[in-house]
Amino acid sequence: MPKAGKLLADLNVADFIGDMALAVADAQTKLDQNSVDQSLRLGQTVLPGMTQNLLSLGLQPAFYHFQYADLEMHLNIYYSTAIDLGVNFNLDRENESSNYDLQTEAVSGTATITVQDGQGLPPTGKVALTANSGGQLTVGSTTYALYPSGSPAPATGEPVELGASLWQSAQEGLLVALRNNSVWTNQATGDLQGVHMQWVTVSGITASTNRPDLYACDKALITVRTAPTGAPGDNLVIATLDSVSPPPSLELPAGSGSPHTSAEATVAGALAEIGAAVDPGFVVVTGGECNRALYFATNEDEPPRGHGTDTRPLVTLDAVAALLAAYPAARVALDGWADERSTPAYNQVLSTRRAESMKRALVSRGVTASRIDATGRGETTRFSTTDLDANRRVAITFTGVPDVLVARTSHPTAAWTGAPSGRQARIVPRTVSPGASPPTPVVTFRGKPYTEGTDFVVGATAEVTAENLANAIRAANANTTYGAFNRGDRIYLHGPGDYALYTLFARTPTAPTLSAAGSVRVAEPFGNGRPPASPQARDTLVIESVQLVAVAAGTTPQANEFALGVTAAETAQNLSDAINAGATAGSLPAGLRAQAAGNTVTLTGPSGTMLGTSNRNAFLLSGPRIGGRSSVSRKESSGRELRALNVDAHLSVKHELNVSGSSTIKARLVAVPAPPQFLQAIGDYLERWYP
Incomplete structure (x- = not known):
């Protein structure tokens, strides 16, 4: 066997690893001894003019510890011998040859x-207002004292006057007080950077109606689906346009001879021009992008509110639902955004709430939840660098919907005049059409019927109708544990055990103190922050x-x-x-x-x-080091040929050895703090022998 092969065969890897381990152990012993010596020197050293030694002043020796010591060997060995023997009659001399090759390859890794x-998310805590009675809440340095209306304000704490109902106390009392101590109204002081309130229903109450086309009842939630029957805007016109040749002309109603025309050179431009003539709040989808968005008040996720030309947000939701009904294979993406006044982490949570809230609003309009993608995008200035209201929005994007116009109209029919194939204009109701002789709408809650036109008045909009119905339910259940309140076109019912739940977002990574008493309880202490x-x-x-x-x-x-x-x-x-x-x-x-x-x-x-x-x-x-490895290849060969006199006898022996692979030796030394027990022992030793 050639010399390199013999060296490899004679290598005792076990002894090598043992020697390495003993060397590390010996080094560790010397390091520990050195740290002990340092401790004694620090304990015996007193600076001039002082009475305390350096150890008692807080100086601590450094301790070092070998975190690990590894030997890694990766070998690929190939060895072969070839013998060639022959005899002929020649006279020649002896010949010997050998060959040795070494190759090294360095590899880059990632x-x-x-x-x-x-x-990082700020720490969050949760508190609940469970009854419309006195209570106390302390957040950090501020104490809120809740007291009944008409009673003297408390002498200590931030006074919070209770309203006529639990909902009013929760929404108009405590929530306002907490937000006054938040980032929204006071940038310099306060313990909170944001507060979110939601209503928790545990009583199991619900309502029913004989007109699901007008009022959707889902658990403890009633949604007013439309404005009064016959009011302008009860219908929607859905119009698609394949080209602008010939110039489009939309008639409402069909055959009236009073068309809305456009000479725009693009489909998108023509749809926008005709839409503006039909309805100031028209919706146009081109290339999947919607020209409307849904906007929100500061730190709110519902209801959507008007902004700029988007003055009827609920009608925009109706239009989105109508499009998804007209195109069953279509999907919609809701992307929530927040302005940049709070931290990125809090704004991420707020933007997600807004997207999810609008998803629920579409589901209440009959859209299947699986067709809606709701995503929070966090904070932004992409829509406006100066208008904060413009950045608090949910953007709407469609897939599977052609370029289309949706506008409010009171007309029963629509048509494109001179329309080629591919142009369509149809009228759809904003809600499910009632029967031929629809009964008077009635909403029933706790066995009591609330009749439209008698017990509550229908307003000009769905929002006004919802407010009137909520007021009627509250008035009928005065001084009881049952009640109702509205937000936008939705009415929330509540009963025994229901409560307002507040999520408090701390201003700093260090959470403030949190305690409560009376009608306020701590539902979840501050935690879950990830600073x-x-x-x-x-x-x-x-x-x-x-x-x-x-x-x-x-x-x-x-x-x-x-x-x-x-x-x-x-x-x-x-x-x-x-x-x-x-x-x-x-x-x-x-x-x-x-x-x-x-x-x-x-x-x-x-x-x-x-x-x-x-x-x-x-x-x-991804790992403690950059991946990949280097490799080394060795190759040896030798040959000998012998010839004598008239007889030519030759012997050829060839040895070949290939060794490839890599090896790594690593030992990591880290500093660790001195154990408190050790420092105490050193102190006791010094006190005994060096009083």
């Missing part, structure tokens, strides 16, 4: 660093022996520093730039490159490059 959140998952100033990323240090947003980073961003993607980009700058300057391994995509940084560089971080919750590493 690793990823994923930045979490960028901000460790947010990159913090002074966090470090370690590449080989170089530390990249995070600095606060707005700070100019120096060499081997990167600035934190407002978002995870911005932080990732800053980190990527710092890595590339370090590789160019030579402080990081040559050939190292970084590229950011979203919140993920992809590293490419020498395989085996060590990676680490001081905040593993904020910076997720």
Whole structure:
């Protein structure tokens, strides 16, 4: 066997590993002894003019610990011998030859660093207002004292006067008081950055109606589906246009001879021009994009409210539902947004609530939930950099819907004049059509019928009708535990055990104190915040022996520093730039490159490059080192030929050995704090022998 093969065969890997382990253990012993010596020296050292030693002043020795020591060997061995023997009659001399080849290949690898959140969710807590009576709530430094209307205000705490009903106390009393201590009204002080209230129904009450085409009853919720029958705008015209040649002309009603025309050069332009002539609040979908959106008040997710030309948000919802009914294979995407006055994490939650709320509104209009995609997009200035109202919205996008116009109309028919194939105009009711002789609408709650026109008045809009019906239910159940309130076109019923639930979002990662008494109870203490998952100033990323240090947003980073961003993607980009700058300057391994995509940084560089971080919750590493490995290939061969006199006898022996693979030896040394028990023992020792 050739020499290299013999060396490999004689190698005792077990002895090598044992020697390595003993060497690490010996080094650990010396490190520990050194730390003990440091402790004694610190305890015996007193600075001039002082009476306390350095140990009692808080200086602690550094302890080091080998976190792990690994030996990795990956070998691929091939050995072969070939013998060739022959005899002939020749006279020649002896000949010997050999060959040796060594090849080394270095491989680059990849690793990823994923930045979490960028901000982290603020801690949240929940409190419940369970009865319309006195109570007390303390959040951080502020105490809220609830007291009945007409009674003297409490001497201590922030006074909160109760309303005539539990709903009024919850919505108009405590919620307003909490928001006055939030980011919305006071940027400088306060313990909260946001508050959200929802109504929780546990009583199991419900209502029913003889006119589901006008009133949708779902559990403890009544939705007024339309304005009064016969009022302008009860119908919708759905018109599709395949081309603008010949110029389109829409007649309402069909055959009236008073068409709405357009000479626009595009389908989208023609639909918009005709829609504006038919209805100021018209809806146009072109390329899947809807020209209308749904807007919201500050920190609210319902009901939608008017903004600009979007003055009838409930009619927009009716139009969306009508389109989905007209095109059964279509889908709609609802993308919620918030303005940027709170933290990105809170705005993400708020935008999701808005999208989900509008999804529920479409479901109440008969749309199957599986056809609706509701997504919160967080905060934005993409719609306006100056108008906050414009950024508090839910955007609407369709798939499977052609370019189409939807407008409110009181007419029963519609048609395109001179229409070629592909043009359609049809009238659909905003609600399910009633029977030939529809009965007077009645809504029943707790066995009492509320008759439209007698017990409650139908308003000019669905919102007004809902308010009138809610007032009638409250008046009939005065001084009892039952009641009703409306938000937009929806009426919420409540009974015994139902309560208002508040979600409180803390202003800082450190949650304020939370306590309650009386009619207010703590439903969930502050928790679920994830500030460790947010990159913090002074966090470090370690590449080989170089530390990249995070600095606060707005700070100019120096060499081997990167600035934190407002978002995870911005932080990732800053980190990527710092890595590339370090590789160019030579402080990081040559050939190292970084590229950011979203919140993920992809590293490419020498395989085996060590990676680490001081905040593993904020910076997720794909591994402790860059993947890939280097390989070494060895090849040996030899031959001998012997010839003598008249007899030619030759012997050829060929040995071939291929060894390829890689090996890695690594030992990581980390600093750990001195155990409190050890420091106490050192202190006792010094006190005994060095009083």
